[in-house]
Amino acid sequence: xxxxxxxxxxxxxxxxxxxxxxxxxxxxxxxxxxxxxxxxxxxxxxxxxxxxxxxxxxxxxxxxxxxxxxxxxxxxxxxxxxxxxxxxxxxxxxxxxxxxxxxxxxxxxxxxxxxxxxxxxxxxxxxxxxxxxxxxxxxxxxxxxxxxxxxxxxxxxxxxxxxxxxxxxxxxxxxxxxxxxxxxxxxxxxxxxxxxxxxxxxxxxxxxxxxxxxxxxxxxxxxxxxxxxxxxxxxxxxxxxxxxxxxxxxxxxxxxxxxxxxxxxxxxxxxxxxxxxxxxxxxxxxxxxxxxxxxxxxxxxxxxxxxxxxxxxxxxxxxxxxxxxxxxxxxxxxxxxxxxxxxxxxxxxxxxxxxxxxxxxxxxxxxxxxxxxxxxxxxxxxxxxxxxxxxxxxxxxxxxxxxxxxxx
Numbered sequence: 001x002x003x004x005x006x007x008x009x010x011x012x013x014x015x016x017x018x019x020x021x022x023x024x025x026x027x028x029x030x031x032x033x034x035x036x037x038x039x040x041x042x043x044x045x046x047x048x049x050x051x052x053x054x055x056x057x058x059x060x061x062x063x064x065x066x067x068x069x070x071x072x073x074x075x076x077x078x079x080x081x082x083x084x085x086x087x088x089x090x091x092x093x094x095x096x097x098x099x100x101x102x103x104x105x106x107x108x109x110x111x112x113x114x115x116x117x118x119x120x121x122x123x124x125x126x127x128x129x130x131x132x133x134x135x136x137x138x139x140x141x142x143x144x145x146x147x148x149x150x151x152x153x154x155x156x157x158x159x160x161x162x163x164x165x166x167x168x169x170x171x172x173x174x175x176x177x178x179x180x181x182x183x184x185x186x187x188x189x190x191x192x193x194x195x196x197x198x199x200x201x202x203x204x205x206x207x208x209x210x211x212x213x214x215x216x217x218x219x220x221x222x223x224x225x226x227x228x229x230x231x232x233x234x235x236x237x238x239x240x241x242x243x244x245x246x247x248x249x250x251x252x253x254x255x256x257x258x259x260x261x262x263x264x265x266x267x268x269x270x271x272x273x274x275x276x277x278x279x280x281x282x283x284x285x286x287x288x289x290x291x292x293x294x295x296x297x298x299x300x301x302x303x304x305x306x307x308x309x310x311x312x313x314x315x316x317x318x319x320x321x322x323x324x325x326x327x328x329x330x331x332x333x334x335x336x337x338x339x340x341x342x343x344x345x346x347x348x349x350x351x352x353x354x355x356x357x358x359x360x361x362x363x364x365x366x367x368x369x370x371x372x373x374x375x376x377x378x379x380x381x382x383x384x385x386x387x388x389x390x391x392x393x394x395x396x397x398x399x400x401x402x403x404x405x406x407x408x
Contacts, residue, residue: 036339332389
């Protein structure tokens with residue numbers, strides 16, 4: 001093996017009699033390097049978007065969310081409260097959601113009103129996403145709330161303590177009778193002042209208006225019902241372990257979800273897209289690796305006299321194949337290392353300087369493409385490149401050296 005390694009290394013760095021072989025070898029290394037750099041860069045960009053999406057979700061969604069397995073709401077009584085007396089829970093918040101009609105001035109829309117208690121801002125990061133006004137739910141005995149930016153836009157709503165937002169929800173208990181003249185008589189109404197506007201992403205900004213839990217309960221004619229319990233886990237605690245313990249504690253009547261489960265579809269799409277692009281780039285890299293076949297083929301043809309000399313000195317066919325096989329692996333290895341270094345530099349430059357911008361309109365959450373390098377991406381890319389190099393080296397070595405052996 002040492003002999004084969006030594007000869008292969010000499011063939012790699014030595015000058016060939018035909019300059020075309022040197023050029024093709026260089027192109028082979030360059031092709032593998034560019035493909036590897038592209039893989040590292042694209043995967044890192046996907047990681048960046050994945051982290052951005054997670055960070056946006058984290059500002060609104062809790063670490064763990066508990067909902068009823070059947071129905072929209074469940075009673076929060078002492079029995080349920082006792083199940084939350086666990087060491088790994090830092091805080092929890094009670095929430096109640098329902099669709100409602102919002103009216104402001106002459107505009108009306110249907111959105112979701114989310115009633116929350118005082119702990120909600122501690123469980124999530126909603127107060128950090130306020131772009132106008134402040135986050136509070138009560139001011140001088142008046143009910144207040146915060147609206148998503150999309151709702152504020154559709155209602156032409158501003159932060160105001162003069163003109164309130166009117167909220168309408170159909171009554172759960174009143175029955176429409178023949179003598180009821182106006183359908184509005186069947187609606188429960190509330191007046192809420194808009195204290196702030198939050199901006200997370202379109203899914204939330206156009207859907208949610210956050211208001212006090214007590215007022216939403218009054219509108220829905222509930223006493224102690226909630227639609228979810230949102231939990232913040234203590235720092236350093238394992239989310240999966242906490243999830244399993246809560247699932248065991250609450251039983252089959254409840255569904256316990258971590259953040260990935262709360263947005264399972266979105267995260268699956270992100271991962272599917274990432275690996276789909278990975279496979280496409282692997283295919284392109286496979287095509288680029290055909291240069292390795294050409295380079296090895298020409299090198300074997302050039303070294304046919306060396307092959308004869310080595311055989312006359314007692315070298316076996318297996319040893320000769322190893323020489324050229326290692327030559328192909330060297331090309332793949334050098335291309336992979338150079339490509340990963342170049343890809344790392346590109347990603348670092350994007351993180352540090354934001355070279356490639358998302359746009360000039362100013363409507364994006366971030367200015368430039370997000371990038372996040374992950375060690376496992378480098379590992380998988382290196383393995384993939386070396387496997388491709390192994391395949392590309394095996395073909396010419398297996399057949400062409402066999403042909404020369406038969407001729408000699």
